[in-house]
Amino acid sequence: MVIYGVYIVSKSGGLIFNHDHNVPKIEVEKSFNFPLDIKLNYENKKVVVVFGQRDGINVGHVLTAVNGVAVAGRELEDGRDALEMLEQSENFPITLKFSRAKMTTNEKIFLASMFYPLFAIASQLSPEPRSSGIEVLEADTFRLYCFQTLTGIKFMIVAEPSQPGMEILLKRVYDLYADYALKNPFYALEMPIRCELFETNLQTLLETVEKSGISNV
């Protein structure tokens, strides 16, 4: 029973709220000898494993530290270039730490605005007239549930495919939004939601649902 995250998209398609809930953290640290037996590449401002999957280091994982020194982009904190270091045999043995790529806020905003036209296209593609947009989107590792209110705000939940009751949970999140975001006099409509009360109540709601199911909220 895992809920991965909650997203709220405004009427105009901007991401106004996101909450990462229970994303399991995967981090692997391992020491390597020269020459390096996994293939790394620099893409999207990250050093990514592109081939050679083993010991829990999977293709798509990102290099986060070299010998305990954090990596930002392709540079170490002290300014050395990570990929260059890995080509020089005198730097070995070397300890590398990999983790699953984390989405930055910018990427989330980008993806949220990608979903917006997708949702609209789905309703156009429908063989039946006046179809709704995407309500559930399923993949092998997650399901995305989307609920659009009459006013055009979209509430989205990303959860494990087996997690039941997510449609009801979406309505509960809408309740919380109506209470703690809209009744907050300092919250401006269509702007990102930075309301602590909303966040804490949402957190409690998600935890209750995960622990004891949707019937208890």
Place this chain on the structure above:
Amino acid sequence: MSRTGTKLDAKKVNSELFTLTYGALVAQLIKDYENVEDANKQLERMGYNIGIRLIEDFLARTGSGRCYDFRDTAEKIQSGFKIFLGITPSITNWSPAGDEFSLCFETNPLTEFVELPDNCSNLKYCNILTGVLRGACEMVQMEIACWFVQDQLKNDNITELRVKFVKRLEDAIPAGED
């Protein structure tokens, strides 16, 4: 005004507290603007800003669907008054085209202790309500106009609020909306 089931539970506020707070607001506005017309306008604007937020609470609470007929709308507005003010105004005086109706209030919690002084004869004391209705309907892509035709404060028998459908805001309807 949280609903049952959440930790706060349905909190009922004594309507007198609400009446007095609203009275204080109106009195302050008249003092600030020194002009009844401006106070009317300001009340409508405040109501509008309340309406565009309050509609979400109404929808989340009732789970009501979209209206395809102005009669649906009238009933939903009526139920809104029940939820937020605890009163049920009657729906009357439909225009033949079905695009205009009146809400008649026998009692009105906003005006419970109010007598209008002579210098305020033009004041639309409850004008905040017209703003609330306009704001709420606008958020569900419906433009309406709304005004008072009778007012108990002006020695009418009842308070009558006229609501007129202007148009559907077609280009504001969200995609994929059934």
